[in-house]
Amino acid sequence: MVLIRILAILGLFLLHPLSQAEDLGTSRDALPVELSSSTTHSSEGYLTLRWQPMETQFEPASHSAPLANLQVARERTFASLVRDIQLSVLSVQQQKQVHLSGFNDGTYFARLVDGDQRVLSNAVSFQVQHRDLKTAWGLFGAGLLLFALLLISIINFTRQEHL
Known part of the structure; x- marks a missing residue:
């Protein structure tokens, strides 16, 4: 509380x-x-x-x-x-x-x-x-991780459609 x-x-x-x-x-x-x-x-x-x-x-x-x-x-x-x-x-x-x-x-x-x-x-x-450099790199890393997950999801769904 x-x-x-x-x-x-x-x-x-x-x-x-x-x-x-x-x-x-x-x-x-x-x-x-x-x-x-x-x-x-x-x-x-x-x-x-x-x-x-x-x-x-x-x-x-x-x-x-x-x-x-x-x-x-x-x-x-x-x-x-x-x-x-x-x-x-x-x-x-x-x-x-x-x-x-x-x-x-x-x-x-x-x-x-x-x-x-x-x-x-x-x-x-x-x-x-x-913002300090540590925070900036943390935000950049989080964005990069989300982008990588998006690409992996797109590739996986594309493969599943072609099977």
């Missing part, structure tokens, strides 16, 4: 819903876009960032800057960017999400800004912690 309670508590910590992504930015009421992350903890190194315009249509700050940038950094201040992905305002209004991968272990922060570097969205954080 105690073991079941411990597993249930651990499950709550491991399965964070989308809405629990840490909001680090300005008040959501003042921003035209709400940004969210598919996970707060990634063991695979990839995730999905989704955004939802809070207004039906928003215009860039100036006509000389019709672009938006998705910024990803390791600090809350966004002083040093890890990624700076350029999107058109049309993409921000219609695309609604982007898939990112290739992150090293660590904590990252993401936000949307316009071409003039004015913040368009709240900032969200996510953490990447890859």
Whole structure:
């Protein structure tokens, strides 16, 4: 009984819903876009960032800057960017999400800004912690074993049909 309670508590910590992504930015009421992350903890190194315009249509700050940038950094201040992905305002209004991968272990922060570097969205954080090599090899071995069993089953059933 105690073991079941411990597993249930651990499950709550491991399965964070989308809405629990840490909001680090300005008040959501003042921003035209709400940004969210598919996970707060990634063991695979990839995730999905989704955004939802809070207004039906928003215009860039100036006509000389019709672009938006998705910024990803390791600090809350966004002083040093890890990624700076350029999107058109049309993409921000219609695309609604982007898939990112290739992150090293660590904590990252993401936000949307316009071409003039004015913040368009709240900032969200996510953490990447890859599985250790032992676990990766264990999963690979289990997959290889299942594939071998599948091949053996197919060969055996094929032989039985021909007899």
